[in-house]
Amino acid sequence: MVQPRPAAPTVKFVDEYCQWYKSLFPEVRSFEAFKYLHVGCVSELKRKTLPEIAKIVGLDNHQGLHHFLTTSPWDVEKLRALRLELILQVLKGRPIILIIDETGDKKKGNKTDYVKRQYIGNLGKVENGIVAVTAYGVFCGMTFPLLFEVYKPRERLKPGDKYLTKPQIAAIIIKKLELMGFKFNLVLADSLYGEQRVGRLRRLEATANPKGESGTNFISVLDELGLNYLVAIRSNHSVELLTRQHTQYLKWHKFKRVFSDLSSENRFIREIIHGKRSENRYWQITTDREKLPGNTTWYVMSKYPDLNKRDVGNFYGLRTWVEYGLKQSKNELGWADYRLTNYSDIERWWEIVCSSYLIVSLHSEQMQSSPPKSPSKLADHPWWDDGKGWKNILNNLRLIIQPFTLFNLIYPWLTVFPIPQLDLGFSKLQSIIYRLTSSVFIFLTHPDFYFSSA
Template identity: 25%
Template structure:
């Protein structure tokens, strides 16, 4: 094999088998288990559109009925597979300093029959659209990150209409829950299952919810939660707006710290930390802060409510704040590589199973990437294997090698070399333009 071509398809096949074996006991019939494996590989295949029809054709089925049955009516433990996904990700990417990141994403849909769909705001479109929204939980570790849980958001227009819910197969015990409440449930489930994580990060929707913050404090897990500038925080002078509290900070209160490496260099911002007044019954070691981020060029401010059961330095809080973006990367990868948003299912169970299988497919890519980075570091002149690149190679070397039309190693080498040059150029440009503090 030529220099730089260190990919071993056998290792990737073994990792795929490991994941499938881990959840094998959740299926009542061996035929259902095998079909689920084919479905998962179909989600990773190079298909122009991923749905039961195209995945069934790729798997060699004569019609889509078997794949549709797998999602809608087949007997298998969906919640059990969800737990297997969580254990697989947290076991393979294990990190005692991991961050649990919460966020929601929306899928644009037509009509009114698909479960959870109504006109509502979704960040996917950046406006109010006919959409289906779900909240996801990502496990972000030093080795990589992947989603480990999800909950579908059912608006009140659904939960107050029993007939509509019944037609979509929504269980009778499902009641209305806000997005922060869904997030709290997933976080509690993960922590009670023994997930090793020190922090939780989320955006303003979740940072504004006192019940979520209280639950995390009871669980003794730290958090860095974004809040709006008009949110009031406890100080010695009473409740003050976040922007008012930080308006008069002296110059020496700000420190320039990177929130982590980005595609075009380190993400440097100016940061300030303000100690907040703790609750009356707070333990002596517990700490509450307001963390403020300032953009180096525009001066734009962002605010975070922070808690830790023990004192930590500013850099640790900045690290956690920077990890929040891993959930956005997970959304992008799961949608672009594993068809998370391409489902054409309408009912509750089918949605639960489609999203779960797509999360499993993305988790497999994340774990393979983590193992490759650890065991086979990129040679000089190449970037490390990305999930995008692994998906390409997995498709032609493991999933469907008979359809290989060009040398996959040569194309992989060329793409990685090109990306290495681009990244090197970005970092050099940053170094020449970086202003001193």
């Protein structure tokens, strides 16, 4: 019996990370395409199109990558399950902060599944586009994607689709994550989810779910699961008051909003009490308590026992991690760079992007179980970044990828003008970097760990 050839190597940290998923790809070419797409997403390419990725990984054309995303027989759900299992193994039962939001991409025409004119949050206006509800985790300041689900407008439903509102989708996502074993010490969401009051959501559920299936009410699901949450609400948020009850605005308190880079800014917060104080508490946060500027004044509802004013301000400030995280995945890893129209194919691309995002997050000190090693010779590179943030790590991983991708770009010239010394020099450089690259994925090859996930 002829043994299948081994998959062509790429870069050490990509090869070792992708080994975790190897059982999903019985065909060696599919596994190679899986690795190539990760190299492409993490690389410095401005636009992560398949033809450009093919060039930097040394392929003659991009058809194999396109086949991998459209017709290759691998299961995106199994890939997602393994990715989430890997995160759970790294967390070791430790709770995370869960952030619920949505991301929209502008798309022309109406041939792409689930595209219509709708509000695109990152553009701040109504445009023709596609929207997905996303769930991100934050652990000790490091972000990583968990789940996403496309929003299916009523007008674009396919046979077999069921219409769900974005808050209903978010509620389902949270229940899925809870069943998988994720633990949350706080859930953050914007006003679309905070304003979905129980009565209104029940009516929406009855419309979207005529059979009476329960469990898709966003706020009630948080309450049902006993989760703490901070959600944005509108400035005109209304609360029913009993006779003779009134709303109180308590005194302003100054606090320091601490950002991810440890810089800080003075802000002000006060509690708003509607009638009697209850489990749900209401807050107003601003940068200017006199003028209350609209773009830097926020209204928040919390359910979090013994939460002090400073923590409300700083916890809610973590919402910026969503914008930060989506900026990285969209602009740096190519979330919106696909040229696909069927959602099943787009979902595969998005899952590859989420997996590529996780590679970067796993290289952070926060996500590693052992103390960080002393800097290797790689850190002597003049462009090496000693910062601890996600983008600093991405910069360094891109430097490690460079010899592999640059050689693939220059190799066609070496077929025209052979220069053995240049070929040998690149091979030696890649070998040195491969040897010096310390692995954070060594646990993936541990027999017990791998067996438990496979």
